[in-house]
Amino acid sequence: MTARNDAKGDWQGYLIEALKEDLNSREAEIDSIRNSLRYRVGGWVLEAWPPSHRTVVIMVRMLVAFIRLKKRKNIVTGKASRSADGAISGGQNVEFVVYGHCVPEVYAGERAICSDDPAALVVLLDSDMPAGTLVLRLADQAISRRVERLRLSGWRIVWWPEGVETGEESPQVQYLSAHADECRAGSGS
Amino acid sequence: MKILYAYRYGIVGGVSTQLLLRQKALKSAGHQAFLFFSQDNGLGQVLADRNRIFFGSEMSFQKLVRQEQFDAVVVIDSPELLAAASGPIFQRNPVYLDVHTTTDTGLSYLHDLDATRLAGVMVPTNYSAALVGQRLGDSVDIQVVPNILNTEVFHPDVEDIPAGALTLPEFVWVGKLDNHKNWRLALVYAGMLNDLLGGIRLHVVGGYTAPPKRAEEFFELASRLGISNSVNWFDRVENTTLAGLYKRCASSGGAMLVTSRDESFGMAAAESLLCGCSLIANDLPVFREVFPSMPLVKLVDIWDPEQVANAVQQLASLDEYEALVGQVYKQLGSRYGAGAFVESFLSMLGEHRSQ
Numbered sequence: 001m002t003a004r005n006d007a008k009g010d011w012q013g014y015l016i017e018a019l020k021e022d023l024n025s026r027e028a029e030i031d032s033i034r035n036s037l038r039y040r041v042g043g044w045v046l047e048a049w050p051p052s053h054r055t056v057v058i059m060v061r062m063l064v065a066f067i068r069l070k071k072r073k074n075i076v077t078g079k080a081s082r083s084a085d086g087a088i089s090g091g092q093n094v095e096f097v098v099y100g101h102c103v104p105e106v107y108a109g110e111r112a113i114c115s116d117d118p119a120a121l122v123v124l125l126d127s128d129m130p131a132g133t134l135v136l137r138l139a140d141q142a143i144s145r146r147v148e149r150l151r152l153s154g155w156r157i158v159w160w161p162e163g164v165e166t167g168e169e170s171p172q173v174q175y176l177s178a179h180a181d182e183c184r185a186g187s188g189s
Numbered sequence: 190m191k192i193l194y195a196y197r198y199g200i201v202g203g204v205s206t207q208l209l210l211r212q213k214a215l216k217s218a219g220h221q222a223f224l225f226f227s228q229d230n231g232l233g234q235v236l237a238d239r240n241r242i243f244f245g246s247e248m249s250f251q252k253l254v255r256q257e258q259f260d261a262v263v264v265i266d267s268p269e270l271l272a273a274a275s276g277p278i279f280q281r282n283p284v285y286l287d288v289h290t291t292t293d294t295g296l297s298y299l300h301d302l303d304a305t306r307l308a309g310v311m312v313p314t315n316y317s318a319a320l321v322g323q324r325l326g327d328s329v330d331i332q333v334v335p336n337i338l339n340t341e342v343f344h345p346d347v348e349d350i351p352a353g354a355l356t357l358p359e360f361v362w363v364g365k366l367d368n369h370k371n372w373r374l375a376l377v378y379a380g381m382l383n384d385l386l387g388g389i390r391l392h393v394v395g396g397y398t399a400p401p402k403r404a405e406e407f408f409e410l411a412s413r414l415g416i417s418n419s420v421n422w423f424d425r426v427e428n429t430t431l432a433g434l435y436k437r438c439a440s441s442g443g444a445m446l447v448t449s450r451d452e453s454f455g456m457a458a459a460e461s462l463l464c465g466c467s468l469i470a471n472d473l474p475v476f477r478e479v480f481p482s483m484p485l486v487k488l489v490d491i492w493d494p495e496q497v498a499n500a501v502q503q504l505a506s507l508d509e510y511e512a513l514v515g516q517v518y519k520q521l522g523s524r525y526g527a528g529a530f531v532e533s534f535l536s537m538l539g540e541h542r543s544q
Contacts (some may be wrong), residue, residue, distance in 0.1 A: 011384075011494065014377045014414065019492060022450070025368035029294055126234075141404035145396065148421045152350065152430065171412035172405070178418035 095127065097121065100137025100162050104188025107135060118142045131155045136180070137162040137188075139172040147179050160184040190220045190538065192261040193253070194287075195274060199226030200398065201235055201242055201425060202365075203456045204265060204289050210337040213536075215369050216249040216529035217228055223257065225250055230398060235427075247273060254282065256307035261538050263306070267289050268298045271307075283470070285537075287334070287372070288321050291453040292369060299324040299409065309537055313454050316437060316475040329437040334533045336454050342428045343463035345514050349437035350430060358382075358505070359441040361391040361434055361466065363457040366396040366447065371448040371491075372412060378446060378497055380414035385498055389443070390419055392434055397425040435464035439514075442505045444469050447476075448491050455479055462486070465514035467504040484513050485522075 069124055095105070096112035099121055103114045115121050118140040124136070131154035136143065138161075147157055159180035161173070169177065177183055192215060194208050212222040222241065226232065229244040229272070236242060243253060254262060262274040263285045264393040274284040285308050290296055304310060304325050311319045311334040318331045325331070329398060360382065364370035372393070379391035397405070411417045426434070438444065439459075445461040447470035452458070455476055458468050462485055470476055471491035480486045487500035507513065523529070 011377065011381045014380065015374075015494065018371070018373045018377050021373055022368065022371060033245065033294065110540065124373065132275040141401050144408065145399075145404050145422055145424045149423050149425060150425070152352065152423070171408040171417065174412050175408050175420075175422075179421070 039160060095132045096135060097124065097132060098137060099134040099140070099143055102134070102188070104135065104137075104160060106188070107133070122146070125150060133158060135160055136176060138187075139170065139176055142173050144176055147176065151179070151181070156181045158182045158184060160186075160188060162187070190215075190535070191223075191257065191308060192220060192538075193228075193257070193259045193262045193274075193282075194226060194265065195225040195262065195267060195270045196265040196495075197227045197270070198230055199232040201232055202228040203454070204230050206339075206428075206456065207289075207336055208265075208528070210339055211530060211534075214337055214531050215291060217345065217527065217533045218535075220535075223253070223259075225253060227270065230459035231425075239249055240354075247523055247539050250274075253537045255280075258282075261285060263287050263311075266295065266298075268302065270309075270524075275306075283538075285309045285311060286318060286515045287311045287485065288454050289313060291317060291320055291451050296320060296324055304329045311534075311537060313359045314475055314478055316478050319372045319450045332533075332537050334537060335525055335529055336456065337527050338459050338521055339428065340463060340526065341516070343432045343435070343460040345437045345465045347429075347432040350442055352437065355389045355437070355441045356500075357390050357441065358386055358393065358443040359460065360392065360443040360446055360500055361392045361438045362446045362448070363394045363431070366399040366407060369450055370395075372396075372407070372449040374491065375446055375538070376410050376414055376416065376420065378448070378494070379420060380416050381494055381498070382414055382501060382519060383419050386501070388419070388448075388523075390441075391416070391437070391446075392421045392423060394426055394431060394434065396422065399424075431460070432464050435461045435466040439464060439466040443467075444501065447471055447472070454478070462517050463521060464517075465510075469500045469504070473527055479525075482515055485517055 033045040034162055094111055094113050098107065098112060098114040099116070100114060100120065101116050103112045116138065119142065122142050125143070133156045134150060135158045157180045159176045194211065196204055196208065196465060199205065205384065208224050212224055215222040225240045226244050227247065227250065233239070233244055239335045243249070244406070247269065250270055254273060254276045258280065259282050262282045264270050264274050265287045265408045266289055271286070276282045288310065299321060302325065309331055310321060310331045312321055312331055313334065313336045315333055318333055321331055322329070332364065360379065362372070362375040364372065375391070375393065379389065379403050382389045396407070406536035407422065435445065443457060445465040447455070447458050447468065449471060452473055452475050458470060459479065462468055462480070462483070467491060468480070469487045472488035476488055485504070487504060489500050491497070
């Protein structure tokens with residue numbers, strides 16, 4: 001793993017960055033409240049008094065907003081969790097799960113499956129399949145975030161990138177390299 | 190009695206955990222408690238027993254309320270369910286509001302609420318009562334019905350997780366990867382403590398539903414801070430595993446870090462203390478109420494690194510640590526046990542019935 005030397009000693013800078021991010025998010029929340037229908041309607045009500053021709057304009061505006069809000073509430077948003085379309089089957093007999101475009105020869109066999117679809121793999125890995133070896137040939141945040149949980153469940157993690165990394169490792173690759181049980185190189189064929 | 194709790198979000202989090210504990214406590218006391226969630230955001234997947242637990246739309250909620258005759262319906266921070274909660278006109282249920290959020294945005298629905306139509310309003314802490322009272326007015330009677338801590342899973346004798354030998358102090362941070370929980374600050378402190386102590390490990394627990402961009406930001410910040418190999422991200426863990434993680438951090442001389450802007454109770458913080466893991470937390474009003482003057486707890490200005498560093502060093506050199514752990518377990522278990530909740534909750538419902 002390539003250490004980031006610029007991190008050393010500049011903790012003040014990182015604290016300020018975190019503080020700025022915190023302030024920005026608080027401002028964004030205030031803006032969100034100001035832009036909310038309730039806040040705007042409150043402003044309209046103030047404009048509508050004392051009664052004048054402007055009151056009629058405001059009443060129409062409020063009616064339109066009310067109708068839009070009702071329409072939005074009636075939209076079915078659907079379940080938050082996605083169904084496992086294209087889910088990989090046969091998880092119970094699998095020893096090697098490969099995230100990449102092909103299974104390295106050393107793992108080839110009936111008990112190895114391969115997919116380059118992180119969403120499908122996530123469904124498989126989150127299921128109750130027995131722990132095996134997860135060979136990561138690509139890096140995707142959906143899988144990388146699960147690595148330590150999988151290790152705790154008994155999975156062995158192998159980081160074996162398909163391509164040859166040129167230049168500095170990406171943050172995710174740094175994380176995977178640091179947390180894999182084994183790091184390998186080469187095409188695997 | 191037959192009670193229905195209703196909440197919008199079926200996520201694995203503080204409120205759903207609390208509801209499951211309350212359901213169990215009420216059942217043990219001879220009452221039936223049903224739980225309804227408008228959305229299933231992953232909770233359904235982890236439930237071993239879905240008896241009397243429902244997920245569905247507002248229409249299915251209306252149907253449930255109509256079909257079962259409840260002695261009370263308690264709606265948690267989900268105003269869209271309040272109207273349906275009262276049931277058909279010929280068979281009205283007393284409807285209670287239970288407020289668990291403490292954010293300005295989360296509490297904003299109270300401004301539009303006609304609390305006079307409710308049988309009562311309950312909150313888990315005096316801190317929450319003050320926030321809710323500011324919004325509902327003095328005329329509304331707000332009662333504190335305390336949360337329940339799971340002392341069966343979280344206790345000092347739990348085994349730590351099998352994750353290799355303890356060679357460094359290990360710290361833990363639990364929460365969603367959102368601005369409210371201030372996860373970035375936790376990573377910054379991991380970097381600082383890594384420098385200060387010559388190596389640490391930070392276990393970050395949570396973020397199962399974090400969007401992809403947030404996950405990438407996490408890896409990117411860990412990389413910039415030079416702690417990619419010091420941070421373990423567990424996007425989701427079972428409670429028993431979490432207890433083991435707390436115990437591991439306690440055994441290593443580490444602590445739990447809480448960097449949140451605000452908390453409504455601090456469930457994870459309390460659970461870590463039950464397992465003997467010290468706490469370094471932002472000095473929030475609710476923590477002064479829930480964890481009064483405990484040596485295992487250091488409340489600091491979370492933006493002051495010197496205070497955080499001093500807290501780490503003080504906690505690492507505590508005398509009579511085992512005795513302190515036992516005391517904390519007893520105190521928290523008593524104040525926030527199932528018995529305390531059931532007594533308070535039924536008393537509130539009983540008061541309404543006698544009115």
